[in-house]
Amino acid sequence: MWCFVRKCDVAVIGGGIAGYSCAIRLAQKGYNVTLVEKHKIGGECLNYGCIPTKAMYYIANVLSKANEFSENYVKPNFNKIASWRDRIVNTLVSGVEYLLKSYNIEVIYGIAKLKEHNELYIGKDVIEFKKLVIATGSDPLSLRGFEYDGRYILNNRDLARLQDLPESILIVGGGAIGVEYASIFAKLGVEVILVEIMPQLLPGMDSDLSRIIERGLKNLGVKVVKGTTIKSIEKKVNYVEVKLGNGSMFKVNCIAIAIGRKPNTAGIGLELLNVELNSKGYVKVNKHMQTTNPTIFAAGDVAGPPLLAHKALIQGIVVAENIQSPRSTIFNENLVPIVIFSEPELASIGLSTEQAKNLGVFYKNVKVPLTIIARALIENGSRGFIKFVLGKNNEVLGIHMAGPHVSEVISAALPVIMKKLRIEEMAFIPYPHPTVSEALREISELILGNPLHIVLRK
Secondary structure, X not given: XXXXXXXXXXXXXXXXHHHHHHHHHHHHOOOOEEEEEOOOOOXXXXXXXXXXXXXXXXXXXXXXXXXXXOOOOOOOOHHHHHHHHHHHHHHHHHHHHHHHHHOOOEEEEOOEEEEOOOEEEEOOEEEEEEXXXXXXXXXXXXXXXXOOOOOOEEOHHHHHOOOOOOOEEEEEOOOHHHHHHHHHHHHOOOEEEEEEOOOOOOOOOOHHHHHHHHHHHHHOOOEEEEOOOEEEEEEOOOOEEEEEOOOOEEEEOEEEEOOOEEEXXXXXXXXXXXXXXXXXXXXXXXXXXXXXXXXXXXXXXXXXXXXXXXXXXXXHHHHHHHHHOOOOOOOOHHHOOEEEOOOOOEEEEEOOHHHHHHHOOOOEEEEEEHHHOHHHHHOOOOOOEEEEEEOHHHOEEXXXXXXXXXXXXXXXXXXXXXXOOOHHHHOOOOOOOOOOOHHHHHHHHHHHOOOOOOOOOO
């Protein structure tokens, strides 16, 4: 017999950035919202992803810069770093909890399971809802035979909670998570081996970004091994012996697996309400974030790649808008920039050179080196660049950047991708000096044939 029955306008499963943003926006519109979270409010981003990693990234950069100009090596006190990192996470999580409470959103902790007739069970309690939002996020993938143990074989969640800095680490996976942690650990003085099964790091991204990140990591002392993966491991006392498929052997304190993520869709009971999944287990959604059941929506990682927090937040808001005014708001996946906090920092949106080539469309690349940008030179980022992939009539098909602060500069370039700003207009924007954003004016001038700080050879 069920203990307690709750009724709400909208039930949200998942308290990560997609779930809580949707719940708050709905509450602002006057809806009675119940949010169910099985673990921690804030989800992956706040607790294990974006926030703890960027906190460590910031400190790693500070220490790295200090050591460039210090007579004596500045050794990191990782206990202090971990404590500071965790305080930031806890502060932000508490902030979200306060917002949910302030908007009278009922938060229930537990595992949600669907039944027929728009009912959601959490333990012995039942929630009756009119609309449902699936925002259950994703989990780290594991390698078969190399299951996580929290000590020798780690995932990104283990790395985000580290209290002691290892002397050496082998990271499996050269995607965004792998290269970010490789950059962080190398700058903190850890011996890093980065293993990627594909021929290049950051598979699927523009090859210029892949090449510059590999050079940047090698300059930090990271050993990059491509075209192979781990074959076997042998756990010893306080270290692991690792054998790769190419025969290489390494002895490290621990291994981090960063080979991707899988959606949290199993065991919820989505099939009972005719919610369909695609071949990779992600929830099928339309441009309004509706599932194959028109009363059920999905947002965030569970709705498919790219698995990014800023995408999840906007999708959560789009869902809220469409619950209030059906089919009124569209999520535009073409406006989601990818940013990677590595050495150097990377940012990308739109078609890569390789994608444009494979599509068979007319394209040309225009690239400005950051050697002409004073701020980049000051911050030792002169090896970076900004590249536009252009189509006919100088239509911007893609933008790719490497260098200091490009995770923010990419936002200034979005109006071009949105077709709200013409190249001719960008060339006359007085971007503040000295900032890396000035490269946007420089590349506009180069496209138009009259660059100020680049000599055109005839």
